[in-house]
Amino acid sequence: xxxxxxxxxxxxxxxxxxxxxxxxxxxxxxxxxxxxxxxxxxxxxxxxxxxxxxxxxxxxxxxxxxxxxxxxxxxxxxxxxxxxxxxxxxxxxxxxxxxxxxxxxxxxxxxxxxxxxxxxxxxxxxxxxxxxxxxxxxxxxxxxxxxxxxxxxxxxxxxxxxxxxxxxxxxxxxxxxxxxxxxxxxxxxxxxxxxxxxxxxxxxxxxxxxxxxxxxxxxxxxxxx
Numbered sequence: 001x002x003x004x005x006x007x008x009x010x011x012x013x014x015x016x017x018x019x020x021x022x023x024x025x026x027x028x029x030x031x032x033x034x035x036x037x038x039x040x041x042x043x044x045x046x047x048x049x050x051x052x053x054x055x056x057x058x059x060x061x062x063x064x065x066x067x068x069x070x071x072x073x074x075x076x077x078x079x080x081x082x083x084x085x086x087x088x089x090x091x092x093x094x095x096x097x098x099x100x101x102x103x104x105x106x107x108x109x110x111x112x113x114x115x116x117x118x119x120x121x122x123x124x125x126x127x128x129x130x131x132x133x134x135x136x137x138x139x140x141x142x143x144x145x146x147x148x149x150x151x152x153x154x155x156x157x158x159x160x161x162x163x164x165x166x167x168x169x170x171x172x173x174x175x176x177x178x179x180x181x182x183x184x185x186x187x188x189x190x191x192x193x194x195x196x197x198x199x200x201x202x203x204x205x206x207x208x209x210x211x212x213x214x215x216x217x218x219x220x221x222x223x224x225x
Contacts, residue, residue: 071118081126124150150186185223
């Protein structure tokens with residue numbers, strides 16, 4: 001992974017990392033929604049297990065250096081899509097207070113204990129949110145722990161989805177600006193890649209989305225498909 005980061009950085013790429021951590025309580029994969037968050041916070045029965053997971057993240061950041069020794073900047077996106085129910089850190093498996101505490105703990109552990117200073121931290125809930133963003137901001141860890149406001153969203157009905165996601169990103173831009181943060185489309189794609197070019201084929205989907213973003217959300221820093 002470190003070699004891949006060095007290669008991408010040398011091409012002028014923006015490096016982002018996310019993690020699909022196994023459930024630290026059961027050892028099963030990220031889709032095992034057995035309660036875990038309360039057990040991995042400081043003092044919990046599995047806090048040492050989770051610390052070892054964070055140690056692995058720290059090693060990547062420590063080893064990701066340019067030839068002159070300069071640390072490579074990495075946008076780290078932990079606990080993504082937390083408004084959904086498909087990860088063990090999701091909204092239906094951890095309280096809002098537990099989520100915020102865990103996010104802050106991750107940043108504090110990596111930054112203050114492990115001395116990682118080449119991370120920027122992205123906060124990327126998933127899907128659409130209400131127009132005043134109260135649901136998006138309900139689990140927001142706070143300005144001291146977040147650098148990037150993100151959005152993860154996948155397209156189904158393309159003609160309806162593009163204007164909706166443009167609206168959401170526009171709303172998010174305004175909120176991020178108030179907090180002095182970067183806005184990014186941190187993960188997106190099609191739910192159903194068509195086998196033919198009919199009905200918004202592969203190329204058409206991306207070009208139409210890019211055109212809409214460039215027109216209406218000019219401050220989106222990057223997008224990941």
